[in-house]
Amino acid sequence: MTKVKTIYILLDGIGDLPHPDLNYLTPLEAAYTPYLDKIARHGVSGKVTSVGEGIAPQSDIAVFNMLGYNFKDMEYFGRGVVECIGCGIDFIEGDLALRGNFATIDTSNNRIIDRRAGRNISKEDSNAICNLIREKVKLHDIEYSIEPTIGHRVVLRFRRRDIKLGQNITNTDPAYEKVNGIGIALDTSKSDLFVAKSLANDEISKISSDIVNDFSDQVIKILDNCQINKDRESKGLLPINCILLRDAGNRYPKVSDINEKYNLKFASLVDMPVEIGISKIVGMKSYEAGDTNEYELKAKILLDILNDYDLIYVHIKGPDEFGHDGDARGKKRNIEEIDKHFFRNISWGLEKLDNQQRVQFIICGDHSTPCLKKAHTDDPIPLLVSGDGLQADGTSRYTEGNAERGKLGKIYGYKVIDKALEIFKGSNNQMN
Structure with a gap:
């Protein structure tokens, strides 16, 4: 046969x-x-x-x-969750997972210079950036995991032991919006981009948006003018001084x-x-x-x-x-x-x-x-x-x-x- x-x-x-x-x-x-x-x-x-x-x-x-x-009749669980599972981060129902981009911004006004930090990021640099964030970024009552994956890509998971985090928050990456859990690319070819603040669409997600905004603000302060970026700029490379976040999810997929x-x-x-x-x-x-x-x-x-x-x-x-x-x-x-x-x-x-x-x-x-x-x-x-x-x-x-x-x-x-x-x-x- x-x-x-x-x-x-x-x-x-x-x-x-x-x-x-x-x-x-x-x-x-x-x-x-x-x-x-x-x-x-x-x-x-x-x-x-x-x-x-x-x-x-x-x-x-x-x-x-x-x-x-086909997810047209149900809410999608989000790319953040998918990438968490893909790179082996422990994820349970009620955690908040997001996909991120290492990016370059003008820290004087938060205008985005390059959403992928020039696409020239070594594994050594991405590991060093994440280690610095793990050491310096502190969030009250929140555990988080951050893992670099490939190139400019990074995955985050936030966990608060006493409550389930809400997923109905907007992206800090203004090149994408989230509709019914689905990430949709926007036409940004003729517009300037600025780092956005995450906004909650319901009361239970307010804690999540506060976490994301606190994390993002601390990351920008810590990475601005850090030694890793001084070394990158001495080599003619763009600094990695921001993480743009998108596609939050809090549910374990069932398909x-x-x-x-x-x-x-x-x-x-x-x-x-x-x-x-x-x-x-x-x-x-x-x-x-x-x-x-x-x-x-x-x-x-x-x-x-x-x-x-x-x-x-x-x-x-x-x-x-x-x-x-x-x-x-x-x-x-x-x-x-x-x-x-x-x-x-x-x-x-x-x-x-x-x-x-x-x-x-x-x-x-x-x-x-x-x-x-x-x-x-x-x-x-x-x-x-x-x-x-x-x-x-x-x-x-x-x-x-x-x-x-x-x-x-x-x-x-x-x-x-x-x-x-x-x-x-x-x-x-x-x-x-």
């Missing part, structure tokens, strides 16, 4: 808009991607709105939707197990705490594969574990960061590197499989991050469903243009896996 395996790849922030630096092509359209094109020629295309019309989602809620979990949801054995190949947290929450065994840009290692591990699972979800971070930086040429180069070092090695590895194993692909993104906007948007994401025996629709490449013409049309993120499995079932029945 032929074993059918599905590889589900989400390219973070892959969707884009035509850019003048690329002769008004998108980075996907401008990139040379022969191995991705080879997969595309055996498939069908369409467009995906990952969360909802008019919603520019963060990666956490986008990935949940792309895995089939259906993904293996039972689809009656398939799932695994994930992921790097970031948010994707590791998602894997834990939905019940996927997760594997890590070096740094975010170690594409050959990711391909190797994927091939190593392929025989043990029915569907493997792979999250590749690279394109999103170039979108945030507004670097269209860099995003194009990164897509070419992913094709050369990930998709090529997957292609070579699959050629060595025996005839008793057939592999099919779902390739999409979690959201669009256009270089012109330097932020997540609600622009549709190209979707590719591909496999042997599938009746192709003339798709020749994985691009926005091919997606526009593809026979799948436009679908929502939470329907992608179901739709792909339906297509695969039809083609597999024909082949059998």
